[in-house]
Amino acid sequence: MTPETLRKIVRYGYFPFMFFGLNGAAYYVVVNDHSPLWIAAGIGFLLLTAIGTAFAAERILPWYDEWNDSHGDEHTNVVHAIVYELQNLNGVLTIPLMGWLFSGGMSAGIWPRDWPIWAQLIMAVVLADFALMFLHYLSHRFAFLWRLHAVHHGVSRLYGFNGLVRHPLHQIIDMVLGTAPLALAGMPVQVAILLGFAISVQLIIQHSNVAYALGPFRNHLSIGQIHHLHHVNWGKEGDCNFGLFLTIWDRLLGTFNPEPPRPITASDMGIDEVPQFPKGYVQQLVFPIHYRPGEGPPKNLTTAAAKARAIHDAAE
Template identity: 35%
Template sequence: MIALFGLLALVLERLLPYERAWLDGPDWNLDFTYYLVNYLIKVTAYFGILWVTSLVAFPKWFPTRWPFWGQVLLALTLIDFFLFFVHWQSHRYRWLWKLHAVHDSSERLYFLNGEKRHALHQVLEGLPGIGVCLLVGTPPPVIAAALALLAINMMMQHTNLDYRAGWLKKLFCVAELHRWHHRADYADAQVNYGAWLTVWDRLFGTAYDAPAMNNAQLLGPVGITEERSFPTSYLGQLLYPFRRVRVPGPKATPDPTP
């Protein structure tokens, strides 16, 4: 299912691109490598969930009597909050930022780089929400379905597709909103951290919406402009957070403003 959505996104981007300059680039192999590695991490995590639930009797607090789709949406909402929170904090603490900078270093946005994440940051983002789901007794198939929906949403959130979400962007973190977060100007991009729902950004005062988001020229370049030597290989980016380099981002202590 995820592969079919990826193919559909690829075709739609060619037919109706938001920014034609983003249609092609030298980063396809890199981003595809990230996709494969991080997909493997998710598959491994799922088998880990099955193993843990076979050994530990977790509380039965999760509403398993709900329809399956309702259970999936609830699990996704729990996971989504922690994704938002870790993402937000990754822009406030330097040690987290250097891991997350790998994702924000992309100089074009398209469906495949939605999964471009440092392996360690992938674990740090996903573990809290999945852990809470386990602690309240969420069935493993429900968690798997929630993660599948999230993977599709990450494709659409980063897609190079020129569309308008209308009132849906009041609820969901669509590409119109998320592109601004990827602006190359670090100071101006500290908004719209959500992965699925916009409610967390609204609650914590980090939501931003403006007509300029629909104009590629006003959006400007994406990536990390100030970092001129960002590695372009997977291994180089895997080691990047541990290099002694000056990279734009948060100070060692959190900034009191969003």
């Protein structure tokens, strides 16, 4: 196989494989009445497949070669990914309890449990997409939320792992306000597992450094360069394209922008007022404590970073 053929396979096959292929495989794993341990192993394997596929495709057909270079963030991003998925798992495990406590038993609720699982999943994705988009929008409008969300925007490049970079407190807010209402409505655990997996894979696709083709769907899916524009460090110019799956909510909100005002370069990612964003995981955890939006880099960021490093070293 020639390099050009391989690049064409990635260009036209990356998104269908990641979105339809892996989510379809997850659907097969979940709905076939396997044991919880088998389901956990299957979903874990598929998630690792998504990460591995993104990593390989980024080397074959990158948007920017510079984003494949080490930025000193690999270890931190792995920790972010592990914490993100563990919190997802905790969220799924609490669904039966939430249903029993707030819905009068697992058979109660307004969720259409008689629908096919695939139809319930589509509805869950659409509802969650709207809720998460609106929370994302609010996270760029309110200082408290932005200080937490800034941990995600501090990245200096975009690649698959960046999608799972979240401050744990911000992820909890997303789960409580974005997806917990679906659980309270009676969403089954099967659907919750598939929804959580679909969101994780979408985050990996959305931040992948892969020049995949979308054809006529380019302006209808919140991925690729639509999301690159959201991450630019051009001040308020990046306050657009908040969606996770679809651009329809941004269109309704008036925040959709399909084209950047100037070409995006590999060095345009990050937060304009904090160009030297901390690289360590513990440093990023404490960053919101010291960061004051609009006042430039935290004056005591160096001191905070040193303290965080000492805590990290002591823990090891």
